[in-house]
Amino acid sequence: MAMSEQEIFGKVKETLVEALSVDEEEVKPNATLTGDLGAESIDFLDIVFRLEKAFNIKIPRGELFPDNVLNNPEYVQDGRLTPAGLKTLKERMVHADLTEFEKDPSVSKLAEQFKVQTIVNYVRNKVKG
């Protein structure tokens, strides 16, 4: 039986509480991983490992949190994503709402796009297959 949104959110919350040592109340759908929950780069890998276990899924490198975008000069110029970079990012991050980011695609603001809901969306798509 497919998991409900609530069940997915509950497990994601549990995962983030364990990985980031935050309180349950802090894990809200709109909370950003780096800004609100204090995640650092290694935490992203920890989260990936824990999600794989919790949901019994395989998360290929760069699928949940894209890599090889920011270090590609074709995609980043003067600290901002180029149209090509933005296009690639949107293709790779279908689970993220990048509407706000598109208005000002500064690299420094990219981390703010990773929210709790982004993970929930990703997992929902993944468990649906």
Next chain:
Amino acid sequence: MEFQSGKRAVAVKNVSLAEEHLHDHWEAYPVMPTCLMIEGMAQTAGILVGQARNFQEKVVLAKIVKAEINDLVVPGDQLKYEAVMENISPEAASTTGTIYRNGQVIGQVDLMFSHVDQNMQGLEFPKENFVFTGSFQRMVEPFLERSDV
């Protein structure tokens, strides 16, 4: 002490008053510093992670996920570090670890390691493996040959 490639490593540390740091920690009542127990687990688990990729990766401790030590360890005690591989990917690995004092569980130390050459930012590090150096590999080789690798 025990080694199963990619799965589990066990190491032993005999705590002795001959160790200088115990004289300062503390002079009147020497106890093994807990940070050194975390270090002991990091070394045990680090070898487990490194060997799983044939010591080709530069394995660095990236995160202490959990560290709970519930009792004191004094000179004369024997510590056993048991590290178990939870997950390993091209970029990183996670381990869980149990610390025993004279056969009794006294703590849990869970860690994450990074394979620094595979970092997501694409940062470059020196080519030479500064973690598992030649002398380190020569030191562990005879031991690993005897183990279940």
